[in-house]
Amino acid sequence: MGASYGQFCPVAKAMELLDERWTMLVVRELLFGSTRFNEIRRGVPRMSPALLSTRLTHLTKAGIVERRTHGREVEYVLTPAGRELEPVVEALGVWGVRWAGKPADGDYDPKLLMWDMHRNVDHTAVPPGRTVVNFRFPELRGTGSAWWMTITPDSSDVCDYDPGHDVGVTVTTSVRTLTDVWMGEMTWAAAQRSGLLELSGAATLRRAVPRWFPPTGAALVPRPAAAR
Structure with missing residues (x-):
């Protein structure tokens, strides 16, 4: 100690x-x-x-x-x-x-981000059966640049290799943008409108993705400006 x-x-x-x-x-x-x-x-x-x-x-x-x-x-x-x-x-x-201030450039970690998102999936909002979400971070190269999250109404898992299942929806963005969305600094809709985040796949799945990953933890904390 x-x-x-x-x-x-x-x-x-x-x-x-x-x-x-x-x-x-x-x-x-x-x-x-x-x-x-x-x-x-x-x-x-x-x-x-x-x-x-x-x-x-x-x-x-x-x-x-x-x-x-x-x-x-x-x-x-x-x-x-x-x-x-x-x-x-x-x-x-x-x-x-x-x-504590904004994260530094080196604080944006796709491993932690994917792990945190996967354990906070709203399983009541996901479709029946198995849905695979492919997250792509074009600014990265090699391992960690793509992740596959497999979600069902009962469970979720995430890995940095293709598990071989059909992908239902693909999220293409930067680690920083997705972290900002996850932390409540930006909404899914705002990230899409600004061109910082793109969803591809069936329209019903694209519209549903934000409901699968609802605001939790830090995203719900009022910022100082809002508190005033």
């Missing part, structure tokens, strides 16, 4: 456990429902596996995470102490949207 601040203040004692790099983002992933090591990694794609293992070990020793084994399978689950961090993480997210 982090070095002691040498203070009895509860804030200082809490930060001794939580202020190491990536720690709160690991907690965020656990709060979002990830339990397996590789699931957590997909939510923190730029974190090394070794460091993630270290952080999970520290959180377990601190009583924030419980490590459960099922044969060869290992799950990481928040303890009651860990669950009590939920309003803290939510408050940090709200503050970050309102006051």
Whole structure:
């Protein structure tokens, strides 16, 4: 864990456990429902596996995470102490949207964007059966420039290789634009009108796509100008 601040203040004692790099983002992933090591990694794609293992070990020793084994399978689950961090993480997210400023160029990560969108699909809005959405980012090259999200009324999955199913609708845009849409900085309609985002496929599917990915989290936070 982090070095002691040498203070009895509860804030200082809490930060001794939580202020190491990536720690709160690991907690965020656990709060979002990830339990397996590789699931957590997909939510923190730029974190090394070794460091993630270290952080999970520290959180377990601190009583924030419980490590459960099922044969060869290992799950990481928040303890009651860990669950009590939920309003803290939510408050940090709200503050970050309102006051932390715009993301830098290097903050736009297609891996995290696709993972976050896939786990927030509104399954009540998708058509029956299987629908594949192909996301294309022309400014990128090679792996990560195209993603396939397979969604059904019960589940969703995302990968950076063609799963071999027919594509229902294709979204062509930049990582920055789609992130802005997902974060509530721009609507789907505004992105299309400006020519920054293009939807191709059957008309019924094109019209329905925004309903499959409704505003969540940061997109619902009032910005300072709106609050005034």
